[in-house]
Amino acid sequence: MFSPSIILHFSLLCLCLAFNLVFVTSNLCHEDEYHALLHLKESFSFFKRANTYYPITTNNTRSWKRGSDCCEWDGITCHPLTHHVIALDLYNNGIVGTINSNSYLFQLGQLQRLNLSWNDFSSSNISYIFGQFHILKHLDLSYSYFSGKVPFEISQLTRLTSLDLSGNDLEFSNVKLIISNLTKLKLLGLSGIKLETSHIFQTISNLSSLSYLNLEGCNLQGEFPTSILNLPHLKQLNLGYNDAINFHFPSLYNWSSPLESLTLSYSNFSSNIPSFFARFKHLKSLYLQSTNLRGTFPTWVWNISEKIDLSHNELTGSLPSTMNISKLSSLTTLYLGKNMLDGEVPAWLFSLKSLDTINLSFNNFRGSVSLYQVFSNLPKLRSLFLSNSGLSVTITNGPVNSSVISTLANSLQNLGLSNTSIHGEFPKWLQQLIRESSINLLDLSSNSLTGVLENLPWGTLNYIEISNNKLTGRLPIISSPNTQFFLAANNNFTGPIDSSICNLTSLWVLDLSNNNLSGDFPHCLGSLSNGLNLLNLGSNNIHGTLPITFSKCDSLRYLDLSSNRLQGKLPRSLARCTNLQAINLKSNKLKDEFPYWLHTLPFIRLLDLSSNSFHGHINTVSGFHPYPALQILDLSSNNFSGKIPTTYINKFQAMTRITEHHGFPQYMESDVPMLWPYYSIMLTFKGVQLPYEKIIETLSFFDLSNNAFEGEIPEYVGQLIAIQGLNLSHNRLTGHLPPSIGLLSSLDSLDLSSNMLSGSIPHELVSLTFLEVFNVSENQLEGSIPQGNNFDTFSSDSYKGNLALCGKPLPDCGRNSMPFVNNDEDxxxxxxxxxxxxxxxxxxxxxxxxxxxxxxxxxxxxxxxxxxxxxxxxxxxxxxxxxxxxxxxxxxxxxxxxxxx
Incomplete structure (x- = not known):
């Protein structure tokens, strides 16, 4: 039996504990931290990010509501005893704002884990982050637009086990002093930060606890030290995008490294390196994309158990016809795209049940693959890319197993089957799969698919490409507001563009060119999306007028409405689209004066207004450098009159300087960060109309033909030294040919025909050694034709109609004779x-x-x-x-x- 005093004391203790429990459970969140978090939320704004390249944004702060316990809020973790906020996770919350020394963030002094990655902190200075967080163990600021120098104070955070500063505009004043004191680091991410090679390698070699190291794109140079591979716990190493690193593994090296994942993409190897990868006994993932690998496909690759990426190299040979697939039972990812592999794809490859990603695109394989069979064998498949692989893909149109569709619908995200010889009607089962799955990318372009897709459900598709097929009927209606790419060019779609197109407020690219679309131009396209980068409705039968207001066009780079039946004037609001690089309005019925107000666009490189009803004089402009980036100007087949605009010619900066590109040719292309078609245009060049599917960045072209320009050709034309094509034909030009044309050293084509030019052909034109097409026919030129270089190759057609010209290829000039064109007759x-x-x-x-x-x-x-x-x-x-x-x-x-x- 207990004494009454003991019972009393025990009762009082229980009462106190109960009281404390009630008090604590009703006041878990500390009031100062509660208010700090609310004020922090109020200092930010938020955007919604949902596209192919970034994960879908989640806003944890929506649950941060007044009157509730902050320890229960999303992204918040409190200590189980002290109830202080010890972890703040705002990863990818769409935050836009700044962090300065007065930020409420620094009132959370008990933080042990801080994750602010994948947001937009508007170049906030990183030095503000470290003043208060003395017990911090995990710090992740990656890809959040921080800037400045990494402060020395970070070296005092000796409890840090993970530090990720990747993807920011940061620099180290002394990486050795800052990092070497962080001896407990297990994870270090410095991707994208320029580092001093010798210091960073020496420092890292002493971090014995390190298990994850990311130095991708750090501008590293010199010899890679094998001592880093001796780190006893290092399992993941990323050195990609450092093409100046030299790798040399000695033959007597101790290959006991625990390394499981190695990324060396976009690096350069010496020829003997690949065989050494086979000696990494624990390697599960190997990424060697774009590493200049050559030769026969290595057999040691099949020792990698989980993820293999050898894409974008020059590997040849074929895949083994037989394989012990038991050792590949864990293989999930296989990237072999963009090589030179050939032969048939073995059947065992599509029987690896764990495979979720296969990329065989852009190779020279042969044979056929049944899409339904692949889907049936690979229940976990997320991504299948066979575009331009050489394989023919067959799609059954018959009944299919509904369980296969339902299973695959839970996993399939990307399907790339461009140019795989698919033909026949778009199968119903594939439509069902698209409807029921969360598929993100669908590319069926450049095949022979037929049928009507008007009622096809497009679900959550982000990227849709069905171009270059034989699809008919009305343009399919896209229901997903998250769709960013819709490409349906080169089909047989008819009818007007449905008004539902106005709901695609996330569009980056819209290409409906080369169809038979009709109806009025949808005016909503002028204010559809702030992210719209490319709009191409060319080669249809669209009529009506352009919208008066282009209000959401900050990102618009390429506008092609050519070969339609558009009428009216150009909207002045196009001048607001300050990032426009190409405008193609060729072959419409537009009637307006020359759009001098477009000269304020700083990046416009291509302007084609040909074959319309533009009229009037091209007057002098007030701008100091009108059209500073313009390379291609086509005003042909309009009703312009007056003199050739000397002011413009004198100030076309891009046409007056020659830019050389070394290595592979560069093309004008969209800024959309993915594989995307280049800008294209149809030009009358070298006497014929030529399609330019890719516009090389050095191409420069000036065409004023088929107008009513009069007066003399200005001497200033000799300043356009970068142009390859000059066409002033079919005007009313008079006077002599300016000798300054001989300065156009890059000229391929010169057409001055059908004018009233007089005098002789300047001998200076002989210096145009690239000139392939020369036409001065139907003028009033006289005297002898210059001889030498390319002038010895031009036919008499180049000079016909000039009754007083003589000399090769026309008859010689006699002493007292009067030479004429028709002297070829006997x-x-x-x-x-x-x-x-x-x-x-x-x-x-x-x-x-x-x-x-x-x-x-x-x-x-x-x-x-x-x-x-x-x-x-x-x-x-x-x-x-x-x-x-x-x-x-x-x-x-x-x-x-x-x-x-």
């Missing part, structure tokens, strides 16, 4: 021509006598013969004078040839 043809002239004259004269006698009888009968006789005298004199001159000229021409021969 003497008999000359005599025949003269006889034909006289036959015409005699026939006309005889007919005139008969008609004249009848009219004469009438006129005498009415008593008014005088004026008639005077008129006939003048007509007769004129006829005889013309005929005698014609005969004299032809006779002199023939005589000249006989004398020279």
């Amino acid at each position: 003497d008999s043809e000359d005599h025949g021509s003269i006889l034909k002239v006289w036959e015409t004259i005699v026939m006309g004269f005889c007919s005139g006598i008969v008609v004249g006698m009848a009219w004469g009888y009438y006129m005498f009968s009415v008593g008014k013969p005088y004026w008639f006789i005077k008129l006939t005298d003048k007509m007769e004199f004129a006829l005889l004078d013309y005929s005698s001159n014609l005969v004299y000229r032809r006779g002199r021409s023939a005589s000249t040839r006989r004398n020279t021969n």
